[in-house]
Every structure is written in C-alpha cells, then in structure tokens.
Amino acid sequence: MTPVRSWLRFALVALSLVGPAPTGCSREQAAPVEEPAWPEGLPRPQDAAEAERLEQAGTRWTNRQARQLYLERVAGIAAEVEAWQKQQIPAEEQARRAYQVRHDARMTARAMMSDPAELAALQERDRAKYGDPDGPTFEWLLERARGKGLEGDAAYLSIVESAQRTDASVNQSLGF
Amino acid sequence: MDARLRRAITWSKGHDRSVMYVAEVDGARWTIRLGEFPDEPLYMLAVDGADALRFDDWPPAWTRPE
Numbered sequence: 048m049t050p051v052r053s054w055l056r057f058a059l060v061a062l063s064l065v066g067p068a069p070t071g072c073s074r075e076q077a078a079p080v081e082e083p084a085w086p087e088g089l090p091r092p093q094d095a096a097e098a099e100r101l102e103q104a105g106t107r108w109t110n111r112q113a114r115q116l117y118l119e120r121v122a123g124i125a126a127e128v129e130a131w132q133k134q135q136i137p138a139e140e141q142a143r144r145a146y147q148v149r150h151d152a153r154m155t156a157r158a159m160m161s162d163p164a165e166l167a168a169l170q171e172r173d174r175a176k177y178g179d180p181d182g183p184t185f186e187w188l189l190e191r192a193r194g195k196g197l198e199g200d201a202a203y204l205s206i207v208e209s210a211q212r213t214d215a216s217v218n219q220s221l222g223f
Numbered sequence: 224m225d226a227r228l229r230r231a232i233t234w235s236k237g238h239d240r241s242v243m244y245v246a247e248v249d250g251a252r253w254t255i256r257l258g259e260f261p262d263e264p265l266y267m268l269a270v271d272g273a274d275a276l277r278f279d280d281w282p283p284a285w286t287r288p289e
C-alpha cells in the first residue's frame with residue numbers, strides 16, 4: 048500500500064469516528080472528541096463467531112469500538128480491490144468478494160454490541176428497509192444498481208465501489 | 224464528551240417507527256433516531272427537527288424506557 052493510501056485509510060477511519068453533524072443543520076457543533084486509542088489488551092475479533100465467543104467469556108466493547116473496528120476493516124477493502132484488479136479477477140467476483148468483506152465486518156460489529164435491545168432495533172429497521180435483518184444482501188445491491196440503469200460489469204463495479212465507501216460526510220469532507 | 228450527553232434526561236418512547244425516543248428539554252423537542260450502524264454512529268440526536276449530534280453509546284446520564 049502506498050503512503051498516500053495509508054494516510055487516506057487512517058484519515059477516513061479517524062474522521063468517521065468524530066461523527067460531525069450533517070451540513071445545513073444546527074450551528075451548534077459538538078466539542079471535538081478525542082478519539083481514545085484502542086485499549087491495550089482488548090481483543091479485536093476476526094469475525095462474528097469470535098466476537099460471540101469472546102463476549103461469552105466476558106469481553107465487552109463499546110459501540111464506538113465496534114464501529115472503529117468495522118471502519119478499519121472497510122478501509123482495507125481498497126487495497127484488496129487493487130490486488131484483484133491486478134489479478135484481473137472478473138467484475139462479478141470482485142463485487143461478491145468486496146460485498147462479503149464488508150458484510151462480514153458489519154456482522155462482526157453487530158456481534159460486538161452488548162445491548163440486545165439496540166441490536167434488535169437495528170435488525171428490525173434493516174428487515175423493514177432491506178428485507179433482511181442483517182442489512183442489504185448482494186442481490187439487493189445488484190437490484191439497486193440495475194434500478195439505476197447499470198448493467199453487466201458496470202453494475203458489479205458499482206458494488207465494488209460502494210463497498211469501499213464510508214460515511215458520506217467523511218467522503219464529502221475529503222473532497223470525494 | 225458533549226454537554227448534551229452529560230445532562231440528565233428522561234426519554235419516552237417515540238410515537239412512530241422512525242423516532243426511537245423523544246424528550247422535551249428546555250422547551251425544545253429532542254428526538255433520537257437510529258443511524259446506519261456501523262456505517263454511521265448508532266444514534267442521531269435532533270433538536271426541533273435539526274440534526275444536532277451523532278454518537279454510538281447511550282449516555283449513562285440518560286434514562287429510557289425498557
């Protein structure tokens with residue numbers, strides 16, 4: 048990974064965690080939040096299953112930590128996509144892989160949540176919005192791309208692109 | 224931590240699906256909605272309809288119904 052990409056990856060994660068209010072809203076601005084470093088010794092689960100095992104053994108994360116880990120995983124997708132492109136992996140396969148990495152990171156973050164009521168609320172909302180309690184499926188994203196008039200590789204590449212995007216306000220602040 | 228998260232507030236359940244909790248604070252209507260977690264912070268606070276703050280963890284000073 049080039050130094051520019053490394054800096055960009057760090058910036059995206061750091062800015063995403065500050066959580067600024069959207070533009071055009073109240074002029075009140077939250078005081079800048081000092082982002083605490085990841086606590087030494089606190090596990091970073093590789094997947095949802097590991098998160099559940101660790102939680103049963105007594106490990107607890109804040110939602111902020113869960114989101115921090117998620118954003119770090121999403122920030123790593125770009126480097127993987129770059130490698131797939133060099134390997135000339137077909138667009139559909141890239142899309143399925145990119146989707147899976149992001150979805151797995153989402154499930155890991157959800158498994159790190161301590162409050163079952165909060166998780167249930169997210170699942171209920173996702174079921175209503177996406178037809179699935181775990182968020183958008185690959186097929187849902189493909190249908191959305193086709194609904195925007197994209198076909199074939201263009202539809203798959205839009206999924207690859209969206210899998211790498213984080214909070215819209217962060218992207219806007221970085222000029223994307 | 225933002226001052227709004229430190230003050231003691233008692234929340235009630237929202238009356239429609241898009242609003243999780245509501246409270247009246249200093250004459251203003253505060254509402255809490257769910258964010259697209261983990262892509263966004265879990266909670267979004269709006270004051271009189273204007274987005275004010277996003278955060279992930281429920282403040283200890285706030286109470287909400289079960």
